[in-house]
Amino acid sequence: MLRANLLACCLLLGLTCTVYAQQKGDLFIRNGTVLTVTNGTLPNTDILIRNGKIAAIGQHLEVPDGIEVIDATGLYVMPGIIDAHSHIAISNVNEATNPVTAEVSVGDVLNPYDIRIYRALAGGVTVSHVMHGSANVIGGQNETIKHRYGETDPDALRMEGAPRTIKFALGENPIRVHGRGHNVTPLSRMGVEFIIRDAFQKAQRYMEAWERYEQERKRNPRAVPPPYNERLEVLADILRGNILIHCHSYRADEILMLLRVLKDFGIRRVVFQHANEAFKVAPELAAFGAMVSVFADWWAYKFEVYYSTAYNAAILTRNGVITSINSDSPELNRHLYHEAAKAIKYGGLTEDEALALITINPARQLGIEDRVGSIEVGKDADLAIFSAHPLSIYAVCKKTIVDGIVRFDADRDPDDMRLRVDPERPVELAIRWGDHQHHQRCLEGVDLIAFLTQTLQSVQP
Amino acid sequence: MKRLLLLWVIGWLLSLPAAQATDMPKARRGVFALTNARIITVTQGVIERGTLIIRNDRIVAIGTDVEIPPDAEIIDCTGLEIYPGFIDSGTYLGLVEIRSLPETRDYREQGDLTPHVDALTAVNPNSVLIPVNRVNGITTVLTEPEGGLLPGKAALINLFGYTPEQMHVGGVRLMVLDFPSKGRRGPWDRRKPEDIEKAFRQAMEKLNEVWDRAELYARIDSAYRANPEKNPRPLYVPALQALLPVLRGEMPLMIKVDLAPDILEAIQWVKKRGLKRVIFSGVAEGWRVADKIAEAGIPCLVGPILSLPTRESDRYDKAYANAGLLHAAGVKIAIRTGDAANVRNLPYHAGFAAVYGLGREAALRAITINPAEIFGVDDLIGSLEVGKKANLFVADGDPFEPKTQVRYVFIDGYLIPMDNRQLRLYQEFLHRQPGLELHPTTH
Numbered sequence: 018m019l020r021a022n023l024l025a026c027c028l029l030l031g032l033t034c035t036v037y038a039q040q041k042g043d044l045f046i047r048n049g050t051v052l053t054v055t056n057g058t059l060p061n062t063d064i065l066i067r068n069g070k071i072a073a074i075g076q077h078l079e080v081p082d083g084i085e086v087i088d089a090t091g092l093y094v095m096p097g098i099i100d101a102h103s104h105i106a107i108s109n110v111n112e113a114t115n116p117v118t119a120e121v122s123v124g125d126v127l128n129p130y131d132i133r134i135y136r137a138l139a140g141g142v143t144v145s146h147v148m149h150g151s152a153n154v155i156g157g158q159n160e161t162i163k164h165r166y167g168e169t170d171p172d173a174l175r176m177e178g179a180p181r182t183i184k185f186a187l188g189e190n191p192i193r194v195h196g197r198g199h200n201v202t203p204l205s206r207m208g209v210e211f212i213i214r215d216a217f218q219k220a221q222r223y224m225e226a227w228e229r230y231e232q233e234r235k236r237n238p239r240a241v242p243p244p245y246n247e248r249l250e251v252l253a254d255i256l257r258g259n260i261l262i263h264c265h266s267y268r269a270d271e272i273l274m275l276l277r278v279l280k281d282f283g284i285r286r287v288v289f290q291h292a293n294e295a296f297k298v299a300p301e302l303a304a305f306g307a308m309v310s311v312f313a314d315w316w317a318y319k320f321e322v323y324y325s326t327a328y329n330a331a332i333l334t335r336n337g338v339i340t341s342i343n344s345d346s347p348e349l350n351r352h353l354y355h356e357a358a359k360a361i362k363y364g365g366l367t368e369d370e371a372l373a374l375i376t377i378n379p380a381r382q383l384g385i386e387d388r389v390g391s392i393e394v395g396k397d398a399d400l401a402i403f404s405a406h407p408l409s410i411y412a413v414c415k416k417t418i419v420d421g422i423v424r425f426d427a428d429r430d431p432d433d434m435r436l437r438v439d440p441e442r443p444v445e446l447a448i449r450w451g452d453h454q455h456h457q458r459c460l461e462g463v464d465l466i467a468f469l470t471q472t473l474q475s476v477q478p
Numbered sequence: 479m480k481r482l483l484l485l486w487v488i489g490w491l492l493s494l495p496a497a498q499a500t501d502m503p504k505a506r507r508g509v510f511a512l513t514n515a516r517i518i519t520v521t522q523g524v525i526e527r528g529t530l531i532i533r534n535d536r537i538v539a540i541g542t543d544v545e546i547p548p549d550a551e552i553i554d555c556t557g558l559e560i561y562p563g564f565i566d567s568g569t570y571l572g573l574v575e576i577r578s579l580p581e582t583r584d585y586r587e588q589g590d591l592t593p594h595v596d597a598l599t600a601v602n603p604n605s606v607l608i609p610v611n612r613v614n615g616i617t618t619v620l621t622e623p624e625g626g627l628l629p630g631k632a633a634l635i636n637l638f639g640y641t642p643e644q645m646h647v648g649g650v651r652l653m654v655l656d657f658p659s660k661g662r663r664g665p666w667d668r669r670k671p672e673d674i675e676k677a678f679r680q681a682m683e684k685l686n687e688v689w690d691r692a693e694l695y696a697r698i699d700s701a702y703r704a705n706p707e708k709n710p711r712p713l714y715v716p717a718l719q720a721l722l723p724v725l726r727g728e729m730p731l732m733i734k735v736d737l738a739p740d741i742l743e744a745i746q747w748v749k750k751r752g753l754k755r756v757i758f759s760g761v762a763e764g765w766r767v768a769d770k771i772a773e774a775g776i777p778c779l780v781g782p783i784l785s786l787p788t789r790e791s792d793r794y795d796k797a798y799a800n801a802g803l804l805h806a807a808g809v810k811i812a813i814r815t816g817d818a819a820n821v822r823n824l825p826y827h828a829g830f831a832a833v834y835g836l837g838r839e840a841a842l843r844a845i846t847i848n849p850a851e852i853f854g855v856d857d858l859i860g861s862l863e864v865g866k867k868a869n870l871f872v873a874d875g876d877p878f879e880p881k882t883q884v885r886y887v888f889i890d891g892y893l894i895p896m897d898n899r900q901l902r903l904y905q906e907f908l909h910r911q912p913g914l915e916l917h918p919t920t921h
Binding site for chain 1: 794900901
């Protein structure tokens with residue numbers, strides 16, 4: 018059995034190497050119903066893909082010689098789905114050793130072998146914002162990846178040119194890990210505010226010290242530079258506006274707190290993650306220009322999400338806040354199209370507004386809206402092809418395309434799509450998920466034993 | 479005088495909305511005629527432009543040629559569809575309010591062997607979660623204890639009532655057995671295969687020891703009952719006493735079991751113990767051994783459907799496809815969410831099962847008549863038939879589709895207010911007053 022598995026994997030590896038030899042593809046998608054998201058729905062439309070980019074969109078386009086043609090007659094083509102909050106494709110989630118760990122980055126632990134990349138593709142997801150966990154008030158830096166499953170070089174996953182982002186976390190998680198877990202600040206939401214202000218103050222001093230040094234060096238070539246500090250370097254880059262904050266948060270009060278802090282430090286851009294109570298402060302968020310990424314309907318898994326509503330996305334959208342729906346879960350990310358559809362039920366968003374929640378809006382939140390998030394000429398050819406309208410329960414994702422390359426094909430892919438067998442697990446035993454395990458990874462890596470004990474009862478984002 | 483009158487009128491007008499706001503919507507019973515509806519009976523086909531009459535707790539008439547009683551309140555259902563209330567065959571609803579807070583968690587008792595505890599006892603009829611979930615057409619759920627080997631008894635409850643007894647459907651209780659597993663408990667479980675096997679054997683030994691004792695206890699108890707003068711009364715052992723109805727076939731045994739090797743072990747164990755009324759719950763890898771389950775004739779409560787495959791080597795959609803593969807093999811299935819806060823997503827679990835192989839009709843049955851039959855209450859609920867309980871809902875389209883809105887829900891004949899905290903938060907905060915301007919007292 019084991020040998021058969023290994024053999025299958027070797028064969029598979031050989032296969033994938035030939036399939037994925039090229040990075041960017043040429044394709045012709047014929048006669049689909051094209052959901053552009055930014056430019057309405059186009060019936061009976063062709064899409065020409067050249068070198069990984071959308072080269073033309075229109076009816077009865079000329080088919081170039083030798084190009085692979087996908088017949089999308091009766092099918093729906095939408096932009097590749099973007100998950101603004103994920104923890105797939107990394108081997109660690111939390112550096113839970115200090116309330117501030119701006120210096121670390123999940124981009125250093127990318128794992129291209131993670132089967133969950135493929136499973137996300139099978140739900141039409143082409144881009145994930147892979148985030149540090151929520152153990153620390155200022156956590157590590159995140160990585161925006163493309164689901165180029167089949168590539169084995171971690172660097173091949175990175176979405177080249179995507180802006181830098183960093184994880185912040187407010188409320189119960191950092192309080193539990195640091196305040197209750199290790200008797201240090203923060204033990205309350207007051208302490209959380211102080212941690213952030215303190216970090217920014219120190220970063221300002223650090224920047225001033227370096228500016229003084231740069232000035233002095235012009236006069237004195239033997240001037241002594243201040244000690245280099247990677248954590249403060251990153252924080253300084255946040256203050257300079259070079260790194261976008263994505264902040265795990267739930268309650269309205271803590272959301273307002275961060276808005277005040279950011280205003281005081283002249284930081285203009287922020288995306289609130291989860292933000293189950295964002296609907297309570299929608300006018301303030303809109304006025305600030307803050308964006309919000311939420312769950313469709315998850316609630317009641319802990320106290321700070323007890324006063325939630327599934328109408329959150331609709332209230333935010335109607336108040337002018339750019340809103341997305343994310344997964345934070347390797348299970349939920351496989352049906353984000355279904356999660357988006359719930360915003361039609363809960364609050365009456367239009368189909369285009371619902372689709373925007375998982376395409377162009379998360380693209381804006383990650384600063385990659387010029388590249389992905391809609392079907393437009395010149396954009397990356399990241400597309401998902403569905404058997405029915407993707408907001409219908411009866412839709413099945415048939416093909417997912419990244420940079421013009423078909424990375425998921427429901428009809429052609431073999432069942433076992435692992436790229437290798439984990440040598441530490443020669444025998445594949447099934448996982449009994451049970452009822453409570455499908456949710457969270459936000460606190461993964463935090464005091465594993467204590468965490469697991471609690472996890473068996475309650476896994477929390 | 480005129481000004482006084484004017485002031486009075488203004489005052490009266492101003493008081494109106496306040497008075498209405500305190501007027502809490504309440505559930506009410508009566509005689510209702512749901513007219514011009516598309517009626518999906520589940521067991522007797524679809525009736526176009528039909529009428530359904532509810533009197534008190536029962537459905538008293540269904541058809542196209544139904545006389546509307548003069549005392550009936552008419553609800554025009556033109557363009558709408560009536561379905562039997564959906565049944566979720568595995569939840570923790572009513573037993574938990576906020577999952578991370580132990581103070582609000584009542585689904586797990588101390589110890590591995592607590593068959594004497596009863597989920598119904600801990601059901602909170604006023605849980606905020608209940609109205610949030612029932613407005614999506616879920617009228618009935620199985621709510622279950624968990625943890626350990628024999629965590630207690632699950633109960634079938636309606637999602638309306640002021641006491642657990644009012645909610646209890648048909649007196650249904652199921653003894654839960656969490657079957658020992660040869661699998662990993664999660665991706666974090668790094669135990670060696672031999673250690674897992676050893677733990678499984680130990681757990682099986684424990685289960686068999688308990689069951690041997692229970693069988694002995696049942697014999698002593700039976701002897702005593704047959705002749706109390708001659709035979710000794712059995713000692714007071716609450717766990718063994720609680721298992722008596724299971725051994726006597728009076729209460730079904732619900733075995734929670736997911737993985738293929740565990741399912742095979744469970745089938746053997748059930749056969750060896752001669753148990754007649756057995757139900758499997760979870761059954762994530764049922765598709766691997768579907769023919770064996772069908773052969774054993776054990777019905778399965780399958781789910782959650784929106785779930786990950788159990789093995790990395792499995793096809794990505796196996797959790798969605800499982801229900802369909804079991805059904806195709808001839809296993810009787812119902813669908814469960816395994817949830818509490820989002821039992822409202824049951825129609826979507828069924829929808830995913832439908833599109834990944836189960837088909838729409840079978841998926842509908844898996845959340846209506848099938849669970850009613852499996853739990854032995856198909857004379858009460860599970861389909862729209864004359865004489866059955868008025869557990870039903872009216873929707874503006876296919877309830878599996880997320881965009882469909884549920885308009886009316888009846889539980890035990892009560893017309894339920896379509897109201898809950900999530901909806902109220904929406905109504906309050908969609909256009910917040912004050913918006914951005916500061917309140918006069920704050921500046």
